[in-house]
Amino acid sequence: MPRIRAVTSSFRHQFLQFVAEPQWLIPNVILPFMITMVALIMFSGQQGNFVLYAVLGGGMMSMWGNTLYSSGWSIGSDRFNGTLEQILVTPSKLVWIIAGRSVWNALVGILNGVLIFVIAVSVYDADLTIRDPMLFFIAFFVTLLSLSMLGMLFCSAFVLTRQASVLTNGLEYPIYVGTGTMFPIAILPWWTNPLSLSLGPTWGIDAIRYAALDNYDGFSTGYWGDVGIMLALSFFYLAVAFVLFGVVEKKVRVDGSFVRY
Amino acid sequence: MQSSETVIDVKDLVRVYRSSTGFIKRVKKETLAVDNISFSVKCGELFGMLGPNGAGKTTTIKMMTTLLTPTSGHITVLGHDVVTDPMEVRKHIGLVLGGEKGLYYRVTARQNLRYFADLYGVPMNIREERINELLRKVDLSDRADERVEDFSRGMKQRLHLAKGLINDPEVIFLDEPTIGLDPQAARDARSMIKTLIEEGKTMLLTTHYMFEADELCDRIAVVNKGKVVALDSPKGLKSLLKDMSIIEVEGFGITAAEIDSIKKLDGVKTVTASMNEDKQVLRVQVCDSSELLTPVANRLGNSKVIGVRVKEPTLEDAYLWLVESDA
């Protein structure tokens, strides 16, 4: 079965559903707008670096929220609408279908991040100069890759059980804090580190700050170290997601849990 | 197109649902939904599964279409085992589930069909052509670019049918395709099913409407509580009751106690009561109508009887007899 086509058509389908669904406005436009506003108010009167630090954090936060929200939502709504069994009965593997959706969701994340930046500059008149735009964009895309792969991992939990929303709701805020999105990770208790370090966005925000800020003193891995670790984590997530989806697809057929009963 | 080649083969099929309810105190529950079913469907045949709600029809269809794993037993479709070779099976089958669910209702009919065409790997050069052809077939061409959420129940069901045909399947599974449809829409759906049979497709249909099974099916398996209680042609099923006849009574004010007393008469098999407009209609299955006509009428002494007729058994009577004598 042509896998690429399952990925590309699922990407397109996710886009079509996205534009047809006005409720997306809340997580994707209104929330980032508010996050930026709050960040700018918190850091008002500080010099440029602090403002950029906050705006980047806000962008990251909304990208992360979007990943969790949409990976859960897309499978949850398929189960609810009875389309999960319709896609399971096609010869395309679920893992490729979800991969296509995750890439779209990650792209929405990019748009979110850009939007926050644009809002900060145009509406709030913030002075945001990126130190190295090229490195900034590389870090940005690699972060998105790791985010979308992580989104796939969450998604496999959603195929398995409708209770998975407990998982993502519970993860939303700890991860904002745990990845150092809003605060420098060093001020957190030591035991949060192993979890944080296994998450792509932790390295992503560090790499992005290396690229954007002058005199940023982040992880000792440095910019390229962060990017390398993120890439490795992305492939690791993909491999785990692939195995998990195999297990989940089998289990769902044994349990009969692909349908709301 | 009819040949003796076996397309679907079901052997000793069993399915148990294990579920648990309660959060603090887990209560485990087991449901035996399909209890040792065997049958086979030949090429070009329209095979019906007829049974009341909860009989295990949908569960059986989901196992045949690779959506559920059998607890035990074997199924092959076109020679492929549904458990060990599900991808091969999926390429060659279509599944149409009754009801309103199973479509992406935020997007248009055409976008739904396009997505499924892609997931089935329909060649790109024939994709649009096939979608247009199917839309025409199910009479949705002029609504193709409207969102599915604005569709009527009948239109959604027709779109379901089109979606089930998107990969030009050799075998089509239809689970209660007319459920919830108004009579006109149900008639349309049945005539589309007949067209497919003329095209040589092999089909398996479930329903709990006897007349539907009678009208469409070559052979019918009557299922009840997860078991096949009879398997024959509609004609064969009707002849199960050849020694019986039906006393049909129309009237007003017939009480439950009166119906009970008729049930207790010697030689009465089953009694069903229904409403026809404002009249009550009793159908009493008996072995010998000449002997029982008077006793039945006597039991209805306190109600107003308008008419009593003796009738030939229909498929519905055969079905009721099978399901009730299995109770």
Ligand SMILES: Nc1ncnc2c1ncn2[C@@H]1O[C@H](COP(=O)(O)OP(=O)(O)O)[C@@H](O)[C@H]1O
């Ligand atoms: N997902 C499920 N989990 C637990 N029990 C189920 C599930 N699906 C069906 N059942 C039970 O299995 C039996 C057969 O159901 P089903 O196959 O839907 O019957 P039918 O389609 O003939 O109405 C019923 O008792 C039903 O309650």
Ligand SMILES: [Mg+2]
């Ligand atoms: Mg059913």
